[in-house]
Amino acid sequence: MPPLGSPSKELDLKHEEKIVQFVSNVRNGKIDGSNNIALKMLLLLEQIISECENATALELSGLVREVGRRVCRALPQELVAANMVRRVLRAIRDEHRAVSDQNGGSAEGATESLQRLVLAAAARRGTLGSAQQDLREPLRDHIAEVRAEIESGCGAVAAMATAHVHAAELILTHGSSRLVERFLKAARKHTHYRLLLAEGPDVKESHGMALRLSLLGIPVTVISDASIAAVMSRVNKVVIGVRAVLAGGALLARAGTHALTIAAKHYSVPVIALCPLYKLSPLHACDHYGFNALDNPRTSLSYEFSESGDVHVEAPRYDLVPPDHVTLFLTNLGGSSPSYIYRLLSELYDPNDHQL
Amino acid sequence: MSSNDEKKSRDEVLAAREAKKLSKQKAKNKGGVEVKKETIVDTHKSGIEKDNNFVNKNELEQQKVTSVNKCDVEPATSKGSTKCIDEVDRAAIKPVEVKLDEAKTKDEIKAERAAKKAAKQAKKRKDDKGDVAPVAAEMTVKDVVETLKDIANVAREVQNVTAKVQAISMEPKKVQSEDSGQSKAKLRAERRAKQEAQRAAKQATVQQQAVPTPKVDPKSKQVQSPESPKEDKIPKAKSVEKTLTKKSQSVNRVNWFEHLHMQHDKEYLTNIPINSNLHPAIIKLGVQLATRVVSGSNARCIALLDALKKMVREYSLPARTEFGRGLEAALGASLQYLWRLRQPSASQENAVKFLRHHITQLPNNVDEFDAKKTLQEEIDRYIKEQIDMAGQAISIAVREKISDGDNILTYGCSSLVERILREAWAGGVRFRAVVVGARGGGGGGARMLRRLRAHRVPCTYADITALSYVMKHVNKVIVGASALLVNGWVVAGAGTAQAALAARARNVPVLVACETHKFSERVQTDAFVYNEIGDPDELIDKSDSNSPLKDWRSNPNLTPLNLTYDVTPPSLVTAVVTELAILPCTSAPVVLRFKLSEYGV
Numbered sequence: 014m015p016p017l018g019s020p021s022k023e024l025d026l027k028h029e030e031k032i033v034q035f036v037s038n039v040r041n042g043k044i045d046g047s048n049n050i051a052l053k054m055l056l057l058l059e060q061i062i063s064e065c066e067n068a069t070a071l072e073l074s075g076l077v078r079e080v081g082r083r084v085c086r087a088l089p090q091e092l093v094a095a096n097m098v099r100r101v102l103r104a105i106r107d108e109h110r111a112v113s114d115q116n117g118g119s120a121e122g123a124t125e126s127l128q129r130l131v132l133a134a135a136a137r138r139g140t141l142g143s144a145q146q147d148l149r150e151p152l153r154d155h156i157a158e159v160r161a162e163i164e165s166g167c168g169a170v171a172a173m174a175t176a177h178v179h180a181a182e183l184i185l186t187h188g189s190s191r192l193v194e195r196f197l198k199a200a201r202k203h204t205h206y207r208l209l210l211a212e213g214p215d216v217k218e219s220h221g222m223a224l225r226l227s228l229l230g231i232p233v234t235v236i237s238d239a240s241i242a243a244v245m246s247r248v249n250k251v252v253i254g255v256r257a258v259l260a261g262g263a264l265l266a267r268a269g270t271h272a273l274t275i276a277a278k279h280y281s282v283p284v285i286a287l288c289p290l291y292k293l294s295p296l297h298a299c300d301h302y303g304f305n306a307l308d309n310p311r312t313s314l315s316y317e318f319s320e321s322g323d324v325h326v327e328a329p330r331y332d333l334v335p336p337d338h339v340t341l342f343l344t345n346l347g348g349s350s351p352s353y354i355y356r357l358l359s360e361l362y363d364p365n366d367h368q369l
Numbered sequence: 370m371s372s373n374d375e376k377k378s379r380d381e382v383l384a385a386r387e388a389k390k391l392s393k394q395k396a397k398n399k400g401g402v403e404v405k406k407e408t409i410v411d412t413h414k415s416g417i418e419k420d421n422n423f424v425n426k427n428e429l430e431q432q433k434v435t436s437v438n439k440c441d442v443e444p445a446t447s448k449g450s451t452k453c454i455d456e457v458d459r460a461a462i463k464p465v466e467v468k469l470d471e472a473k474t475k476d477e478i479k480a481e482r483a484a485k486k487a488a489k490q491a492k493k494r495k496d497d498k499g500d501v502a503p504v505a506a507e508m509t510v511k512d513v514v515e516t517l518k519d520i521a522n523v524a525r526e527v528q529n530v531t532a533k534v535q536a537i538s539m540e541p542k543k544v545q546s547e548d549s550g551q552s553k554a555k556l557r558a559e560r561r562a563k564q565e566a567q568r569a570a571k572q573a574t575v576q577q578q579a580v581p582t583p584k585v586d587p588k589s590k591q592v593q594s595p596e597s598p599k600e601d602k603i604p605k606a607k608s609v610e611k612t613l614t615k616k617s618q619s620v621n622r623v624n625w626f627e628h629l630h631m632q633h634d635k636e637y638l639t640n641i642p643i644n645s646n647l648h649p650a651i652i653k654l655g656v657q658l659a660t661r662v663v664s665g666s667n668a669r670c671i672a673l674l675d676a677l678k679k680m681v682r683e684y685s686l687p688a689r690t691e692f693g694r695g696l697e698a699a700l701g702a703s704l705q706y707l708w709r710l711r712q713p714s715a716s717q718e719n720a721v722k723f724l725r726h727h728i729t730q731l732p733n734n735v736d737e738f739d740a741k742k743t744l745q746e747e748i749d750r751y752i753k754e755q756i757d758m759a760g761q762a763i764s765i766a767v768r769e770k771i772s773d774g775d776n777i778l779t780y781g782c783s784s785l786v787e788r789i790l791r792e793a794w795a796g797g798v799r800f801r802a803v804v805v806g807a808r809g810g811g812g813g814g815a816r817m818l819r820r821l822r823a824h825r826v827p828c829t830y831a832d833i834t835a836l837s838y839v840m841k842h843v844n845k846v847i848v849g850a851s852a853l854l855v856n857g858w859v860v861a862g863a864g865t866a867q868a869a870l871a872a873r874a875r876n877v878p879v880l881v882a883c884e885t886h887k888f889s890e891r892v893q894t895d896a897f898v899y900n901e902i903g904d905p906d907e908l909i910d911k912s913d914s915n916s917p918l919k920d921w922r923s924n925p926n927l928t929p930l931n932l933t934y935d936v937t938p939p940s941l942v943t944a945v946v947t948e949l950a951i952l953p954c955t956s957a958p959v960v961l962r963f964k965l966s967e968y969g970v
Contacts, residue, residue: 216910217916220909224918224927233927233928237863237908238834238864239864239932240932242866243863243900247625247897268834269833269836275873314832320828321830324818327829
């Protein structure tokens with residue numbers, strides 16, 4: 014059930030305009046990269062909250078949830094945006110609880126534990142709605158905190174590079190990712206390693222990444238996706254960037270990653286997935302079609318090819334990688350195995366907000 | 370070393386050369402009759418040369434037309450392929466051009482050379498007479514036509530040699546006249562040219578002792594006339610370039626593939642010494658293999674056998690040599706040349722083993738004509754039985770495994786898989802082909818797609834990145850192979866192992882279609898010990914003029930690596946379909962033993 018059973022709220026016209034603006038910017042590629050999307054989504058929510066007249070907990074959570082629903086409907090595969098909505102909702106709950114705790118004086122929820130999470134869930138649920146305080150000010154602090162976390166997240170993940178890359182290693186990565194690039198640059202400062210870069214579907218971006226890394230003095234070998242299985246037996250470690258991490262520890266990444274991790278599993282090569290916390294999503298997917306989007310067919314078969322008119326061309330954008338293919342997730346908080354993702358999720362989001 | 374200077378000096382040299390030539394011609398004009406003869410010879414020669422090119426092209430096209438069904442040569446209609454062919458022809462001529470050095474005042478040596486040659490030929494005629502006459506009598510009309518065609522080829526060879534000889538005698542003079550404006554690189558280049566010319570001269574003397582029969586023909590004599598002076602400048606400029614680029618090449622090697630490294634520059638071709646003992650068909654095949662115009666296991670095998678057949682047909686036995694031994698030696702030299710241009714595939718190795726077997730089987734005092742006839746028939750039989758009929762048997766066997774409504778995934782381009790799918794569709798099985806290809810040179814999926822669409826097979830195309838996405842709806846994976854090793858591993862185009870892995874992850878059966886002539890005695894358990902490195906530039910997006918990788922040669926840390934093959938372990942392959950039976954991979958040694966007992970190879 015959608016928690017609190019809140020009815021869909023009417024949004025102000027100016028709010029709707031902002032949402033449309035945001036959605037179209039993402040769709041047109043003006044905002045790209047999940048980091049930017051997360052930050053912009055957070056900014057949007059902050060603006061909407063600060064413009065809200067009646068900033069009670071109930072009112073605010075209804076408003077934020079409605080914004081989240083609209084954005085999710087428009088951008089179903091941008092899971093990061095929905096994550097931001099959940100983070101803000103969680104902040105509203107926390108703030109509200111803090112306020113009502115102050116009023117009521119009970120010392121509930123000081124520390125989190127698994128037992129408390131189970132037992133306290135029911136108590137938490139009923140609390141919204143009673144207090145009438147203006148939460149805008151404390152929420153602003155919360156949002157600033159989240160923003161700081163997103164901004165520092167990539168740096169924190171990259172800083173762990175030294176612990177995971179040893180000297181003279183052969184590292185394989187797939188496609189281009191800003192986070193992976195940063196991670197590899199950080200590792201370069203401490204050790205000398207060699208890099209194999211499989212092109213992935215975004216050829217130009219990954220070639221650009223190869224060039225930038227090679228200019229830093231890292232020996233980079235660019236291979237096509239077809240050679241991955243051939244070279245895998247020599248690879249020491251696979252480092253990949255992710256699009257999103259799902260509840261069970263599965264991950265969504267650029268197309269071709271699944272084939273890569275199959276090969277890595279076949280040769281028992283450890284796979285390290287870099288995922289800052291804002292990419293954790295409490296949703297489940299069972300197949301490749303759940304959160305996927307189709308790319309322009311041109312990316313796999315050029316329009317100039319005369320047969321492209323009468324064949325069916327498949328060009329998915331993402332791949333779903335099952336949890337057993339990933340050895341380690343590196344988040345801001347350190348490394349964790351796929352089976353531990355659920356716990357991180359329960360720390361980040363309220364269980365009632367998993368379904369917006 | 371400003372280029373301006375160089376140009377100037379070159380111009381000067383040219384002017385000087387021109388003047389010299391004029392004076393010489395004047396001197397000749399006194400004996401007017403002689404000059405007339407010469408001009409006639411000239412026109413003759415150019416006519417022959419044109420013919421020659423024409424024949425070359427024609428032959429290539431014929432070969433293509435006949436092999437479209439069997440092998441991997443691109444259909445002639447496609448734009449790309451014709452371009453390729455042009456390139457080949459050019460490339461085939463190029464090495465020749467490089468060796469032609471400054472052909473200046475030829476006329477003066479000409480007289481002495483002519484005299485020398487006449488003496489030699491006279492001697493040879495004496496030697497050969499016994500052999501040649503009866504053979505010629507027995508030749509059919511067709512054979513005569515064929516040999517006439519090839520005379521043109523041989524004539525060109527002769528022309529090369531003469532040019533080389535000229536280069537030697539001209540060299541000292543030239544160095545003296547030019548050294549004022551010469552740069553170091555140029556000097557070095559010239560020194561090399563000189564060495565090459567000397568080597569060529571040695572070869573020439575060898576060749577003149579063992580020239581094939583058609584050379585005695587009067588036509589070939591006419592071809593020894595001078596080159597046009599236009600061609601002079603080209604080789605020098607090239608050799609200078611060569612020295613410059615050589616330094617930068619060694620840097621961009623992937624050190625763990627050093628043992629495989631091959632140069633993919635056009636200059637590599639020009640560095641291969643071409644012995645004039647080689648048959649023109651072999652030389653042409655070598656260039657086709659190196660430039661990957663002929664690619665694919667079957668196509669390479671057929672092309673090789675075709676060239677060897679021509680070689681056998683036109684082989685002329687040196688005096689007092691046993692036919693088998695003489696041919697064996699010639700075969701060895703040809704193969705050495707071919708393998709230098711591209712390493713042999715398993716199919717080619719087996720074909721050569723087969724031919725060698727039949728050469729050794731020849732009786733000691735066999736008649737030359739009979740031996741040639743037997744060998745040619747054996748080659749034809751091999752192509753028919755081992756490649757064509759085997760393909761047919763496999764096609765029938767696989768068709769039973771495809772049912773209506775199936776989605777059949779195939780990776781890359783294989784002539785055999787194409788044949789299977791084409792014939793299954795024509796046989797009324799209604800399936801859909803899922804063609805997976807990869808960017809760059811390795812995949813060939815687009816080629817496969819084009820061929821299947823030409824036969825109206827319904828197709829889905831996906832890039833290799835979409836492999837696991839499409840795999841869910843696939844019922845069977847059928848791939849071709851380049852070789853099946855005796856330990857059961859499958860050597861196939863890069864990406865096949867990936868397809869097999871993705872299929873295994875979804876529990877989709879993987880069938881490898883492979884004729885038994887591709888079974889190999891080798892063993893290998895990874896893709897590194899034996900592999901080929903394709904052209905690295907194929908990884909770079911050519912449609913994008915400012916691709917980030919375009920300057921990779923100047924960046925020592927950046928290496929595009931384009932592997933040609935990978936190996937698939939037997940655990941990922943459900944079965945291998947051969948013409949004998951549908952077998953597990955591990956039965957490879959059984960098949961090899963069976964073939965040994967059956968065919969002796």
